[in-house]
Amino acid sequence: MTTTEPATTAAELLRARYGADRLPAGESWSAAISAILQHRSIRSYQGTPLPEGALELLVAAAQSASTSSNLQAWSVVAVETPARRGRLAQLAGDQAHIRQAPLFLVWLADLSRLARAAEARGMPHAALDYTEMFLLAAVDAALAAQNAAVAAESLGMGVVYIGGMRNRPEDVAAELGLPPGAFAVFGMCVGYPVEDSAAAIKPRLPQAAVLHRERYDTAAEPAALEEYGRAMDAFYAEQQMRVRGDWVEHSARRVAGPETLSGRDTLRASLGRLGFPLK
Numbered sequence: 001m002t003t004t005e006p007a008t009t010a011a012e013l014l015r016a017r018y019g020a021d022r023l024p025a026g027e028s029w030s031a032a033i034s035a036i037l038q039h040r041s042i043r044s045y046q047g048t049p050l051p052e053g054a055l056e057l058l059v060a061a062a063q064s065a066s067t068s069s070n071l072q073a074w075s076v077v078a079v080e081t082p083a084r085r086g087r088l089a090q091l092a093g094d095q096a097h098i099r100q101a102p103l104f105l106v107w108l109a110d111l112s113r114l115a116r117a118a119e120a121r122g123m124p125h126a127a128l129d130y131t132e133m134f135l136l137a138a139v140d141a142a143l144a145a146q147n148a149a150v151a152a153e154s155l156g157m158g159v160v161y162i163g164g165m166r167n168r169p170e171d172v173a174a175e176l177g178l179p180p181g182a183f184a185v186f187g188m189c190v191g192y193p194v195e196d197s198a199a200a201i202k203p204r205l206p207q208a209a210v211l212h213r214e215r216y217d218t219a220a221e222p223a224a225l226e227e228y229g230r231a232m233d234a235f236y237a238e239q240q241m242r243v244r245g246d247w248v249e250h251s252a253r254r255v256a257g258p259e260t261l262s263g264r265d266t267l268r269a270s271l272g273r274l275g276f277p278l279k
Contacts, residue, residue: 013037019203019231035154040199042158043097045191050103054155058105058190061151062144073137074144075110077176077184078103084175091171092164092187093262101189106165106172107145109137112181112275128181129277141185152190162187167263169270180275200239203231 010029017037055078062076079085080103088106089098098104111128118125127133149159165172165184172184209224229246236243243250258265271278 009034013201016201017204018206019235020206020227036150038201039149039153040158040201041160042189042191042193042199043160044194045097045101045158045189046194047100048102048192050157050190054157055103057155058148058151062148065140065143065147067140067143068136071114071136072140073109073111073114073133074141075108075113075182076141076144076148077106077108079106079176080104087175088165088172088187091168091175092162093167095162095164097160097189098162098187101191103190104162105145105148105188105190106176106184107141107186107188108178108182109134109141109185110182111137112179115181129279131278134183134271134276134278137183138185145186145188149188156192157190158193160189162189164262166267169267170273173274178274183271183274183276200235203228203235 013034014037059076063072067073079088082099085101085104086099088104089095092098111133115125115128145161149161152159163186165187169184172178173182176184178184205228206224208220209228225248229248232243232247245253254260268278
């Protein structure tokens with residue numbers, strides 16, 4: 001593939017994504033890669049509503065994602081009314097950007113449609129009670145949502161994922177009228193970013209920490225984590241952000257115990273009550 005962007009653009013984007021002057025092997029490049037590498041989470045939105053048809057276009061992009069066995073075991077609830085966005089914001093830990101964004105998408109792992117379809121034909125659907133099917137539905141929802149995110153960003157919009165939908169999943173299900181077998185995996189704010197508050201591209205782990213060739217190999221991991229710590233220190237200094245500890249310390253605090261899970265330590269029990277036996 002020939003490059004469609006100046007080499008300096010590719011180098012700048014990769015430097016921002018990794019916090020270092022490192023270009024992956026090869027010279028391939030495309031406008032799509034450029035757009036993907038520019039992703040950043042947006043938490044401040046203009047009040048401008050989305051254009052007519054934008055929601056449907058984002059859903060079309062979502063439905064173009066891969067789906068296991070064409071089961072399409074996901075759904076999405078589009079929330080545009082301020083009152084409902086406000087209630088969902090409260091359930092997600094009082095996140096102000098949910099109130100601010102003109103569109104809030106709640107992505108569902110949805111096995112209920114398959115159950116209804118099978119029941120309408122008098123056919124069994126016992127496999128839907130197994131953990132594999134819940135995992136399949138969650139993966140389908142994530143793939144669909146990421147397609148929608150890329151589509152939104154290509155239209156000049158910004159997004160941020162909201163895992164806080166899992167803080168109080170039963171209350172979220174009640175607010176959205178979800179049937180048994182549908183679960184809010186995460187939310188997504190969508191809107192036009194406030195121009196003077198655009199977030200910077202946050203560095204990710206070096207590829208040496210995540211890319212394994214042929215077999216899983218941790219030999220390069222310690223050095224990669226040290227390198228990433230330096231990259232994140234530089235990023236926080238540049239953004240004038242005061243963060244306690246490096247990435248390892250920050251991440252370890254997030255997984256230290258059930259008390260760090262924002263109420264999600266009871267998620268398995270909630271899933272059972274929401275119609276997922278997880279056999």
